[in-house]
Every structure is written in C-alpha cells, then in structure tokens.
Amino acid sequence: MLPRTLYRLLSPAGNKGQLSIFIFHRVLLDADPLLPFEPSAEQFTWMARYFARTYNVLPLGEAVCRLQAGTLPAAAATITFDDGYADNFQVAWPILQRYALPATFFIATAFLNGGRMWNDDIIETVRVLPPGEFDLGALGLGTHNLSDTLSRIRCYQAVLGKLKYFEHSQRTDIARQIALRAGLPAASNLMMTRMELQTLMASGAEIGAHTHTHPILERLPDTLAYAEIEQGKCELESILGSRVHVFAYPNGAPKRDWSDRHATMVKQIGFEAAVTTEPRFAHVASAKIFQLPRFTPWDRSPLRFAARNLMELWRGRHASQGYPV
Numbered sequence: 245m246l247p248r249t250l251y252r253l254l255s256p257a258g259n260k261g262q263l264s265i266f267i268f269h270r271v272l273l274d275a276d277p278l279l280p281f282e283p284s285a286e287q288f289t290w291m292a293r294y295f296a297r298t299y300n301v302l303p304l305g306e307a308v309c310r311l312q313a314g315t316l317p318a319a320a321a322t323i324t325f326d327d328g329y330a331d332n333f334q335v336a337w338p339i340l341q342r343y344a345l346p347a348t349f350f351i352a353t354a355f356l357n358g359g360r361m362w363n364d365d366i367i368e369t370v371r372v373l374p375p376g377e378f379d380l381g382a383l384g385l386g387t388h389n390l391s392d393t394l395s396r397i398r399c400y401q402a403v404l405g406k407l408k409y410f411e412h413s414q415r416t417d418i419a420r421q422i423a424l425r426a427g428l429p430a431a432s433n434l435m436m437t438r439m440e441l442q443t444l445m446a447s448g449a450e451i452g453a454h455t456h457t458h459p460i461l462e463r464l465p466d467t468l469a470y471a472e473i474e475q476g477k478c479e480l481e482s483i484l485g486s487r488v489h490v491f492a493y494p495n496g497a498p499k500r501d502w503s504d505r506h507a508t509m510v511k512q513i514g515f516e517a518a519v520t521t522e523p524r525f526a527h528v529a530s531a532k533i534f535q536l537p538r539f540t541p542w543d544r545s546p547l548r549f550a551a552r553n554l555m556e557l558w559r560g561r562h563a564s565q566g567y568p569v
C-alpha cells in the first residue's frame with residue numbers, strides 16, 4: 245500500500261525517524277453543528293482505521309523511551325487527548341480498542357466528577373440562549389447577535405478569544421457567572437468521572453497530567469504554576485493508585501502559554517516527558533523530551549487527512565536535513 249511505504253520512507257525506524265504525536269480533545273457521539281472542529285464517532289472511526297493501517301502507534305511513555313534510545317519503529321505515532329472529556333472514555337476509547345490502538349489521556353483533575361471547564365461554560369451558554377442580542381459589553385466581551393448556528397459559533401469564538409488571557413480566577417468566575425445567569429446548572433456530565441478514569445486506565449490507556457485547573461502557566465506566578473502542576477500529578481496518582489509519568493501544558497503554545505522555566509518545574513516534579521501544542525512532528529535527532537510538539541489532525545475527509553499527514557512528515561524530514569520549509 246503506497247501511503248504505508250511513503251510513511252516508512254519519510255519516517256524510518258531508528259535514529260532517523262520522526263514521532264508524530266496527534267492531539268484530540270473530544271470525539272462526539274454524533275456530529276454537533278456548534279462544534280464543527282471536533283470529530284464525530286463516524287469520522288474518528290476512519291481516522292483510527294487509518295492510524296492502524298499506516299502508523300506504528302505507541303503510548304507516549306513508551307514512544308519517548310524509544311525516541312531517546314533511537315529505537316523508534318518506522319512511522320511511529322502517538323494519539324493523545326487533552327482535558328478529560330467523558331466522550332474520550334465513552335466514544336473514542338471503544339473505537340481505539342476496536343483497532344488495538346493505544347492512546348494517552350491528559351486529565352485536568354479539577355473537573356472530574358461533574359465539573360465543567362470555563363470554555364464549556366461559554367459554549368454551552370451560547371447553545372441554550374434564545375435568538376436575539378447577547379450583551380456582554382459590561383464585561384468587556386462585546387455584544388453579539390445570536391440567530392443561526394454560524395452566528396453562535398462566531399459569538400463563542402470571539403468571547404473565548406477575549407476571555408482566554410484574562411487572569412485565571414477572573415476568567416473562571418466570569419464564565420461561571422455567564423453560565424449561571426443563562427440558567428445552566430453548575431454540574432455537568434461533560435467530563436469523566438473518577439470511576440471512568442480508573443476504568444480507562446485499567447483497560448490499558450495511559451494517563452497523563454494536565455495541571456489541576458488548567459491555567460495558562462505563563463500567566464501565573466511561579467509558585468502557583470508549580471503548585472498547579474504538582475497538584476494535578478498528586479491527585480491523579482491518588483485516584484489511579486499508580487505513578488503518572490507524562491504531562492501536557494494547558495493551551496500549550498511555547499512562550500505564549502508556557503516557557504522554559506515551566507519545563508524545568510515539570511522535570512523537578514518528577515515527570516519524564518511533556519507535550520506542547522507546537523504544530524509539527526518530533527524529529528528524533530532534535531527532540532527535547534519536555535517540549536515535544538504535537539499536531540492536530542483537523543481534516544474531515546480521509547484523502548485530505550492522509551495528504552496533510554504525509555505533507556507534515558515530508559516537512560519534518562526536509563527540515564531535519566537542513567533545508568528550509
């Protein structure tokens with residue numbers, strides 16, 4: 245099969261290879277018009293089939309060990325999920341299991357058992373509001389006209405874009421106030437329960453940490469950033485009864501969301517590797533294991549998805565040989 249051969253040429257085994265780390269957040273049971281960027285179960289099924297046929301998929305911990313030892317298999321890949329959404333366990337994991345694919349799930353512990361992240365407070369509010377004006381001017385978040393699905397998507401994207409870089413506790417409080425005012429209950433079933441998380445790990449998934457309350461570390465004083473990273477690890481280890489080795493930076497963009505001093509903290513706290521959202525693949529020779537890049541597969545047709553993955557591998561191979569990309 246041609247793609248498989250090309251992948252192996254572009255990402256050979258051993259110390260000339262690349263590690264393709266993919267990020268997902270949610271896999272929806274049914275497509276949700278308000279969340280067009282999240283794959284449905286049907287879309288994720290062909291993605292999983294493609295991963296199984298094309299890549300050698302490894303859990304992140306094993307991939308990092310082999311990356312360091314120069315023993316990665318050809319076309320090595322890791323599939324990761326951030327945040328701890330319940331659909332990861334209920335929808336994505338059974339599909340992955342059908343294709344015998346391992347995966348790594350990064351969990352923000354504060355939201356287990358009925359929590360809801362601040363961004364979902366906003367999205368779910370925009371979903372339930374009746375058509376008409378949504379005035380957040382007093383909060384500095386603009387006035388929005390809600391009518392069709394597209395206007396609602398534009399509204400929540402604009403509000404999230406502005407709120408994202410507010411001070412962490414202020415952002416959480418404002419989003420919660422907006423949700424409560426719209427009549428959303430404080431509790432939600434969007435995120436995994438502790439029992440689901442335990443079952444996920446018991447059935448073979450790798451679990452990683454993602455802080456406690458998902459702050460942008462670069463926006464926190466160092467003592468609080470350290471405490472957030474440490475608390476996320478300790479709580480997960482207490483829930484799971486086993487050590488957690490890998491970490492994902494919230495939001496994850498280098499310099500803007502985290503910096504080298506956070507990578508040092510992650511190492512000091514006892515992690516063995518960390519992943520970012522820098523959008524490229526990790527080349528073996530240059531890989532920094534506390535700053536591993538990850539790539540979001542956003543194409544929604546199999547052909548484009550395959551073409552983009554191949555293009556990224558080609559870019560990675562080209563860059564590793566010193567050519568401009």
Ligand SMILES: [Zn+2]
Nearest residue numbers: 326327494495
């Ligand atoms: Zn996250």
